[in-house]
Amino acid sequence: MPPRARSAWFRTLGLLLLILAAATVLGLLGGQLFPVLTATALGIVAWHYWRLRKVLIRLTARQRLTPSDSDGVWNELDRLLYRTQGEMRGRKRRLMEMLRAYRAAAAALPDAIIVVERNSQRIQWFNEAGTRLLGLRYPDDIGASLVQRLQPMPLAHWMAAGRNAEPLETWSPLNPGATLSLRLIPYSENLWLMVARDVSRLLQLEQMRRDFVANVSHELRTPLTVIHGYLDMLDPEEQPDWAPMLSEMQRQSQRMTQLVEDLLTLSRLESQDQLQAEEHVSMPSMLNTLRREAAALSQGRHQIEIDDSAHVDLVGSGKELHSAFSNLVSNAVRYTPAGGRIEIAWRPDPAGGAALQVTDSGYGIPASHLPRITERFYRVSTSRSRESGGTGLGLAIVKHVLQLHEARLEISSEVGQGSTFSCHFGAAWTRPNDAPAHAGPPAHVHS
Numbered sequence: 276m277p278p279r280a281r282s283a284w285f286r287t288l289g290l291l292l293l294i295l296a297a298a299t300v301l302g303l304l305g306g307q308l309f310p311v312l313t314a315t316a317l318g319i320v321a322w323h324y325w326r327l328r329k330v331l332i333r334l335t336a337r338q339r340l341t342p343s344d345s346d347g348v349w350n351e352l353d354r355l356l357y358r359t360q361g362e363m364r365g366r367k368r369r370l371m372e373m374l375r376a377y378r379a380a381a382a383a384l385p386d387a388i389i390v391v392e393r394n395s396q397r398i399q400w401f402n403e404a405g406t407r408l409l410g411l412r413y414p415d416d417i418g419a420s421l422v423q424r425l426q427p428m429p430l431a432h433w434m435a436a437g438r439n440a441e442p443l444e445t446w447s448p449l450n451p452g453a454t455l456s457l458r459l460i461p462y463s464e465n466l467w468l469m470v471a472r473d474v475s476r477l478l479q480l481e482q483m484r485r486d487f488v489a490n491v492s493h494e495l496r497t498p499l500t501v502i503h504g505y506l507d508m509l510d511p512e513e514q515p516d517w518a519p520m521l522s523e524m525q526r527q528s529q530r531m532t533q534l535v536e537d538l539l540t541l542s543r544l545e546s547q548d549q550l551q552a553e554e555h556v557s558m559p560s561m562l563n564t565l566r567r568e569a570a571a572l573s574q575g576r577h578q579i580e581i582d583d584s585a586h587v588d589l590v591g592s593g594k595e596l597h598s599a600f601s602n603l604v605s606n607a608v609r610y611t612p613a614g615g616r617i618e619i620a621w622r623p624d625p626a627g628g629a630a631l632q633v634t635d636s637g638y639g640i641p642a643s644h645l646p647r648i649t650e651r652f653y654r655v656s657t658s659r660s661r662e663s664g665g666t667g668l669g670l671a672i673v674k675h676v677l678q679l680h681e682a683r684l685e686i687s688s689e690v691g692q693g694s695t696f697s698c699h700f701g702a703a704w705t706r707p708n709d710a711p712a713h714a715g716p717p718a719h720v721h722s
């Protein structure tokens with residue numbers, strides 16, 4: 276107990292004893308000890324009840340009542356309550372200021388932020404950008420169902436995925452020309468945050484980049500063809516002095532032509548969301564072509580094996596699939612030293628569908644490089660890639676072709692042991708070997 280409270284306590288106790296002593300003396304003098312003592316005790320109790328009432332009033336009062344300055348335990352209690360009340364109000368004010376500052380910051384964000392109740396999917400709060408980007412109105416839309424309010428945006432299915440929902444790119448309900456990227460962030464047991472960002476400018480820049488690469492590649496194609504053509508006409512044997520330079524120039528112009536062709540292929544693949552046309556792709560003849568290409572590239576330096584145990588064909592773009600598979604085969608040959616073994620297998624996938632696997636016994640890829648290996652121009656060893664005539668775009672092309680066929684690429688590799696690149700196709704993309712040509716596209720790909 277603080278000293279001030281202790282002394283107030285003793286003072287009140289002393290006063291109580293003094294009153295009782297005085298009452299005893301008065302009672303004895305008047306010969307009415309018991310009634311006088313009882314009346315005094317009742318008076319003391321009544322006084323204490325009256326003070327207790329004052330304390331209760333203070334606790335329930337909305338405004339702060341200034342305590343009196345006098346002594347006594349009740350006044351001390353009053354003063355302590357007054358101080359605690361003041362501290363609590365200060366703390367509350369600081370918390371409110373913090374809350375207001377956070378809300379102001381969230382309100383000022385350029386992205387639309389919407390707090391949604393998880394089970395009912397009702398809107399609890401949104402910032403100004405919610406009005407600007409999504410057309411939400413305050414206060415009418417507070418408590419409204421988010422999915423219904425933002426119809427016809429395709430949110431119902433997306434929100435059902437909850438925590439696992441991938442960011443969704445969709446048009447803005449206010450401006451169909453603008454694209455929004457939506458993200459769902461569960462941040463408490465029953466509240467979700469939906470963040471909508473206008474990505475139109477970003478997509479525009481991305482498109483500009485793609486167009487630029489495609490245009491430059493296209494413009495380079497003709498001059499390169501001319502240079503390449505003339506260089507081919509010059510026979511190094513007829514010009515012995517120039518022979519080393521001529522063959523280097525021929526090699527480099529061949530590389531540049533390949534680079535331009537690969538860039539054009541990538542641009543074409545990137546500009547498609549889904550396949551333009553689908554055809555029945557015969558896998559036995561595809562495997563045959565791949566074997567011939569591998570043998571031509573290897574020039575007898577490797578042992579090449581083919582295994583066709585899937586006995587199914589594919590639907591899709593024969594040209595793009597061939598370009599993807601032959602990139603894998605060419606990598607296997609280029610990154611396997613002479614004497615190595617290369618297997619091209621077309622096998623049933625235990626999870627359904629089938630997988631094309633290209634396995635080599637070559638240099639292998641360190642695990643740390645695997646996550647980035649399909650990025651354009653990403654190489655484990657730039658010199659080895661250049662030496663072997665690589666452009667650094669092969670696996671990026673493979674990834675895009677597989678995406679268009681809803682297939683996935685799996686890579687397993689061990690340094691010094693070799694690598695396996697597997698392209699897994701879903702059952703919807705396979706057809707029995709004897710299916711008629713031009714079998715219809717998979718039902719779920721085109722509506």
Ligand code: ADP
Nearest residue numbers: 606607610654655656660665666667668669670
């Ligand atoms: P590149 O034209 O350089 O071969 P890719 O995109 O085809 O470009 O491959 C990217 C990189 O991945 C290559 O530079 C090489 O380092 C590595 N790589 C690809 N396939 C294999 C393989 N079968 N064995 C070892 N490394 C490989």
